[in-house]
Amino acid sequence: MAEDAVADSKASDSKATGLPAELRYIQYSHELEKQYLPAIRALISKDLSEPYSIYVYRYFLYQWGDLCFLAIHPTTSLLIGIVISKLETHQSHSPPTLRGYIAMLATSSAYRNQGIATTLVRKAIDAMIERGADEVVLETEESNTPAVKLYERLGFIRSKKLHRYYLNGSSAYRLVLHLKRTMDMSGEVGI
Numbered sequence: 001m002a003e004d005a006v007a008d009s010k011a012s013d014s015k016a017t018g019l020p021a022e023l024r025y026i027q028y029s030h031e032l033e034k035q036y037l038p039a040i041r042a043l044i045s046k047d048l049s050e051p052y053s054i055y056v057y058r059y060f061l062y063q064w065g066d067l068c069f070l071a072i073h074p075t076t077s078l079l080i081g082i083v084i085s086k087l088e089t090h091q092s093h094s095p096p097t098l099r100g101y102i103a104m105l106a107t108s109s110a111y112r113n114q115g116i117a118t119t120l121v122r123k124a125i126d127a128m129i130e131r132g133a134d135e136v137v138l139e140t141e142e143s144n145t146p147a148v149k150l151y152e153r154l155g156f157i158r159s160k161k162l163h164r165y166y167l168n169g170s171s172a173y174r175l176v177l178h179l180k181r182t183m184d185m186s187g188e189v190g191i
């Protein structure tokens with residue numbers, strides 16, 4: 001079954017022994033759907049209180065597959081991590097801004113704390129910068145300390161607290177990374 005393409009905690013080379021070689025980071029493309037979409041869904045839904053339907057995944061992957069990146073185990077080709085994003089013009093700002101949005105991020109539990117999600121998010125942000133993004137936003141559960149720390153290390157700031165944002169009643173932070181503002185201050189795009 002394709003869900004076997006997720007590297008889980010039963011993987012023989014767990015976090016304790018480390019990865020055997022360089023991880024492969026690949027940009028999503030439609031040819032990968034058959035091989036990896038079931039594994040992507042399995043990896044994301046494992047830690048979600050609100051599982052997404054297949055249409056949500058297709059919404060992102062069909063339109064912004066180039067802003068989605070996979071971390072692949074170098075020897076088994078199993079999926080270890082995924083980031084799914086989009087980029088749209090935000091008309092309510094004057095002038096309109098090009099806003100990136102990180103929709104989903106996950107690393108298989110056996111491979112966490114090795115910088116995999118950080119690398120995936122950096123790749124997504126770099127791809128957004130290449131396409132002229134002004135800012136990147138996302139929501140994350142208030143209690144999700146690993147995710148909040150990860151994003152704040154990358155330069156995201158808390159722009160809003162969203163009370164009872166999730167169906168399970170928990171609150172979220174809206175985080176924002178101002179790309180153009182960073183560029184103005186330092187003279188170069190830095191994240």
Ligand SMILES: CC(C)(COP(=O)(O)OP(=O)(O)OC[C@H]1O[C@@H](n2cnc3c(N)ncnc32)[C@H](O)[C@@H]1OP(=O)(O)O)[C@@H](O)C(=O)NCCC(=O)NCCS
Pocket residue numbers: 047104105106107108111112113114115116117118119139140141144146147149150
């Ligand atoms: C949140 C999540 C994606 C983080 O994934 P991850 O791959 O463990 O993240 P990273 O390894 O990049 O960063 C986590 C820690 O590893 C550390 N780290 C970063 N690069 C590292 C490296 N090269 N070697 C060792 N450790 C490293 C970071 O300093 C960080 O530690 P800190 O937060 O204590 O400062 C993961 O916990 C997960 O999948 N959670 C469930 C789904 C979820 O919550 N998604 C986010 C929704 S918004």
